[in-house]
Amino acid sequence: MTAARFFTHPLGVIAASVAATLLWGSAYPFIKLSYLHLHIGQAETFEQLLFAGYRFTLAGILIFIYMTLRKESIRYQRGSGTQVAWIALLQTVLQYTFFYAGLSMSSGVVGAVIAGTISFFQILLAHFFYKNDKLSGTVGVGLIVGFMGLLILGLSKHGGESGPLFSMGELLLICASLFNAIANLLSRRAAASYSIPYINGYQMLLGGLVLCAAASWKTGLFPFQFDWQAGLMLLHLAIVSALGFMLWNNVMKYNQVGSVSMYLFLIPVFGVIQSAVLLSESLTYAVLAALLLVSLGIIIVNRSKGVLKAAKN
Structure with missing residues (x-):
C-alpha cells in the first residue's frame, strides 16, 4: 500500500x-x-x-536518517538559514526552555491540559497575521470554551483565597504554548518553499545543539549517569518529536486540514491519562473539567475552520 492510499484511507487516518x-x-x-x-x-x-538538548539533537539526527532512507537530500538549501534559525529559536530553544522548566514545577496532568491551548494561541495569532484566516463566530465560541478550561484550572487552586491565578510553573507552560504557536505559523510559511522534514530536521538539530551549548558551560556536557532505562526514555522522547511530526504531517498532507485537525484534542487527553497512570497523579474534578473544556474547544475551532475551508473550495 502506498503512503497516499494509507494516509487517505479512513482507518489509516x-x-x-x-x-x-x-x-x-x-x-x-x-x-x-x-x-x-x-x-x-x-x-x-x-x-x-541539557537533557532537552540531548533530546532534540537526537530527534534531528533521526529525521535526517529518515530523509536519507527516503533518498531525500539533507544538504543545506541556500536561503533557508534565516527561517530555520527563527523556527529553531522559537520552537526548540525558547519553547522547551520554558516547557521543561515549567513541567518541573507542575504535574504532568496540568502540563497536558495547558498544552491544549497551543491550538487557541495559533488561531488567535493567525487572525492578526493572515487576511484569509479570520475568526468566525463559532471559532470565537470554541476559543472562549477552551480558555474557560484554563481559567477553571487556575481558579481551582485558590479556594476563594487571593493570590496569583497561575503558579510560576503554569505560567512558564502557557508561555511555552505561545512560543510553539508562533513557531507553527513560521513553519507553515517556510513549508511553502522547503520540505517539512528538512525544516524540522535542521531546526531540531540546531535548537538541540544551542540548548546543549547553553547548558554545558555550567553542567559539563555529560553530567548524567545514564543506564539503559534512562537511555530508552531519552530515545522515546526523541522518537516522540521525530516520528510524531512525520505521522501527523503526512495526515495533514493527504487530507483536508479541518477533517483531521480536530484529533488534536487527543493530545491533552492522552497526556492526562498517561500522566495519571505512569506518575500516579490524582485526577481532580477541576482537572477533568478543564480537560473537557479545552478538548471541546479544540474540536469546535478546528471543525468550524474545516467547514469554512470546504465551503470556500
Whole structure:
C-alpha cells in the first residue's frame, strides 16, 4: 500500500492521528520520569536544558536518517538559514526552555491540559497575521470554551483565597504554548518553499545543539549517569518529536486540514491519562473539567475552520 492510499484511507487516518497524538501525550510523563531517574531537581534549570538538548539533537539526527532512507537530500538549501534559525529559536530553544522548566514545577496532568491551548494561541495569532484566516463566530465560541478550561484550572487552586491565578510553573507552560504557536505559523510559511522534514530536521538539530551549548558551560556536557532505562526514555522522547511530526504531517498532507485537525484534542487527553497512570497523579474534578473544556474547544475551532475551508473550495 502506498503512503497516499494509507494516509487517505479512513482507518489509516485514524491510526496515524491516534499514534501521533498518543506519542505527543506521552512526553509529559516521560519527561518527569526522566527527571526522577537522572535526579534532575526542580531548581536545576541547566540540567533540564541539557537533557532537552540531548533530546532534540537526537530527534534531528533521526529525521535526517529518515530523509536519507527516503533518498531525500539533507544538504543545506541556500536561503533557508534565516527561517530555520527563527523556527529553531522559537520552537526548540525558547519553547522547551520554558516547557521543561515549567513541567518541573507542575504535574504532568496540568502540563497536558495547558498544552491544549497551543491550538487557541495559533488561531488567535493567525487572525492578526493572515487576511484569509479570520475568526468566525463559532471559532470565537470554541476559543472562549477552551480558555474557560484554563481559567477553571487556575481558579481551582485558590479556594476563594487571593493570590496569583497561575503558579510560576503554569505560567512558564502557557508561555511555552505561545512560543510553539508562533513557531507553527513560521513553519507553515517556510513549508511553502522547503520540505517539512528538512525544516524540522535542521531546526531540531540546531535548537538541540544551542540548548546543549547553553547548558554545558555550567553542567559539563555529560553530567548524567545514564543506564539503559534512562537511555530508552531519552530515545522515546526523541522518537516522540521525530516520528510524531512525520505521522501527523503526512495526515495533514493527504487530507483536508479541518477533517483531521480536530484529533488534536487527543493530545491533552492522552497526556492526562498517561500522566495519571505512569506518575500516579490524582485526577481532580477541576482537572477533568478543564480537560473537557479545552478538548471541546479544540474540536469546535478546528471543525468550524474545516467547514469554512470546504465551503470556500
